[in-house]
Amino acid sequence: MKNRALTDNLRLFTVAVALALLVGIVAVADRGRMATVAMLGTPTPTPTSTATATATLAPVPTSTPTATQTPSPTSSPTATPRRETATLAPGTPASTPTATATPVGTPTPTYTPSPTPTPVPRTVLASSLNLPDPGEAEDHFWFTRPFTDAHATWGSSYYPFGTNNRGEYLWHHGIDIQNPMGTPILAVGDGVVVHAGPDDETLLGPSLNFFGQALLIRHDREWNDLPVYTLYGHVSKVLAQEGQPVEAGDVVAEVGQAGVALGPHLHLEVRVGGMTYRDVRNPDLWVMPDPGYGVVAGRVIDAQGYLVPQQPVFLYRAEEPDRFWRETFTYPDGVVKSDGEWGETFTFADVPAGGYVLKTYFDGRLYTRPITVTDQATTFVLIEGVALPPTPPPSTPTPSPPPASEWRPDQPDVPPGMACFLVTSDVNGEVTFNLGPQTQMIPPNGYIWFVIEPGYATWTADMHDGRRGRGELDIQPGCEPFVNTLSLSE
Numbered sequence: 001m002k003n004r005a006l007t008d009n010l011r012l013f014t015v016a017v018a019l020a021l022l023v024g025i026v027a028v029a030d031r032g033r034m035a036t037v038a039m040l041g042t043p044t045p046t047p048t049s050t051a052t053a054t055a056t057l058a059p060v061p062t063s064t065p066t067a068t069q070t071p072s073p074t075s076s077p078t079a080t081p082r083r084e085t086a087t088l089a090p091g092t093p094a095s096t097p098t099a100t101a102t103p104v105g106t107p108t109p110t111y112t113p114s115p116t117p118t119p120v121p122r123t124v125l126a127s128s129l130n131l132p133d134p135g136e137a138e139d140h141f142w143f144t145r146p147f148t149d150a151h152a153t154w155g156s157s158y159y160p161f162g163t164n165n166r167g168e169y170l171w172h173h174g175i176d177i178q179n180p181m182g183t184p185i186l187a188v189g190d191g192v193v194v195h196a197g198p199d200d201e202t203l204l205g206p207s208l209n210f211f212g213q214a215l216l217i218r219h220d221r222e223w224n225d226l227p228v229y230t231l232y233g234h235v236s237k238v239l240a241q242e243g244q245p246v247e248a249g250d251v252v253a254e255v256g257q258a259g260v261a262l263g264p265h266l267h268l269e270v271r272v273g274g275m276t277y278r279d280v281r282n283p284d285l286w287v288m289p290d291p292g293y294g295v296v297a298g299r300v301i302d303a304q305g306y307l308v309p310q311q312p313v314f315l316y317r318a319e320e321p322d323r324f325w326r327e328t329f330t331y332p333d334g335v336v337k338s339d340g341e342w343g344e345t346f347t348f349a350d351v352p353a354g355g356y357v358l359k360t361y362f363d364g365r366l367y368t369r370p371i372t373v374t375d376q377a378t379t380f381v382l383i384e385g386v387a388l389p390p391t392p393p394p395s396t397p398t399p400s401p402p403p404a405s406e407w408r409p410d411q412p413d414v415p416p417g418m419a420c421f422l423v424t425s426d427v428n429g430e431v432t433f434n435l436g437p438q439t440q441m442i443p444p445n446g447y448i449w450f451v452i453e454p455g456y457a458t459w460t461a462d463m464h465d466g467r468r469g470r471g472e473l474d475i476q477p478g479c480e481p482f483v484n485t486l487s488l489s490e
């Protein structure tokens with residue numbers, strides 16, 4: 001029931017945002033308040049993203065790498081919302097740095113948020129998949145961790161299930177847990193070993209010898225009358241025999257890098273309904289989170305009802321709504337299956353319980369959802385696209401001033417690949433505004449347009465009495481004023 005209530009709330013929220021977007025300014029004002037502090041005080045580090053390198057992700061599951069961007073484990077950039085309201089600091093031009101605490105329990109350092117990838121064609125109507133109602137779903141964390149607490153137990157957060165690290169790797173059918181060579185691997189549940197040893201004759205992965213050596217367990221419990229398996233891949237040693245019963249916690253193998261593996265790690269899979277590579281499901285929804293942690297799962301559907309594949313989804317901690325924390329991507333079409341209980345198309349695992357803001361941007365809209373992650377439970381986020389508002393009729397009998405975020409008569413045309421950026425001012429005086437390399441004067445209570453290259457840009461706003469605002473922006477291509485807008489107020 002709790003889950004149902006949550007989903008219903010999210011649906012209500014979707015409608016609220018849609019209305020706010022149509023009206024123009026309400027959602028903006030709220031988000032602007034959230035943005036204010038960081039805009040004023042935080043000397044945000046320049047993202048190291050080479051964000052102009054747009055990754056063109058091929059929709060073909062067997063694709064070879066098409067992008068070379070790798071996560072930079074040392075950077076923790078700040079991704080600012082695309083639409084901001086800034087408040088000028090009273091009196092002091094100097095900025096007050098705020099502490100930027102590292103999130104507790106981050107499994108790996110944060111990394112560069114992705115540039116806006118070229119949208120992948122959408123081919124799958126969500127309604128064609130008979131996805132379950134997440135409001136009715138119940139957690140099925142049947143499995144324990146495959147390592148003791150003395151070792152790493154979390155999967156890599158930059159190569160989650162159903163992603164390919166921006167084309168760097170194969171589409172991931174499991175999760176990778178890095179531990180030194182020889183680390184004992186534990187069975188995650190009770191069952192019987194159905195394969196133990198090399199996969200040179202039995203096809204367990206996308207090709208023979210993919211796992212080098214692997215162990216496959218058929219578990220005693222069935223899910224909706226379907227058999228459930230777990231697979232342990234790339235192991236250096238197999239310590240159980242085929243046909244042998246095992247219990248959760250039994251040591252069954254040792255970590256290795258056999259087969260197609262870059263370094264020692266365990267590749268863990270969950271397979272439901274069959275024991276082949278195509279039967280995998282997301283282990284994040286099967287392995288019990290640690291105490292104090294939960295899982296975020298969700299689904300992204302566009303306004304026409306299509307699944308949005310390979311879509312970047314960002315998670316921000318509620319107390320730092322302008323500071324990008326983690327990123328994942330929705331599943332590609334037709335490569336991995338959603339969970340039978342949840343029907344998700346993305347997950348974040350090992351998320352400390354607490355408040356977060358989930359964001360994703362597509363079809364000219366930024367979708368933002370506040371969520372609360374609860375202890376050892378799944379929090380589901382359903383994002384359903386909202387169609388853009390109809391263009392205003394050419395002649396209106398009683399013209400009224402449009403809200404700040406809406407279309408303006410002098411909106412410039414931009415060449416392909418460029419962006420236009422709107423700065424509005426509620427300041428009763430001129431403001432000198434620098435955006436990237438450009439400087440313009442904003443008249444009192446006026447506005448200006450910039451035509452600029454999309455990507456990250458720093459901005460400063462100086463009033464003649466010495467007050468100053470500053471920040472950083474992620475400017476999207478095109479000329480949709482709601483997206484690329486900054487409002488200054490006193």
Ligand SMILES: [Zn+2]
Pocket residue numbers: 172174175176266267268
């Ligand atoms: Zn793997």
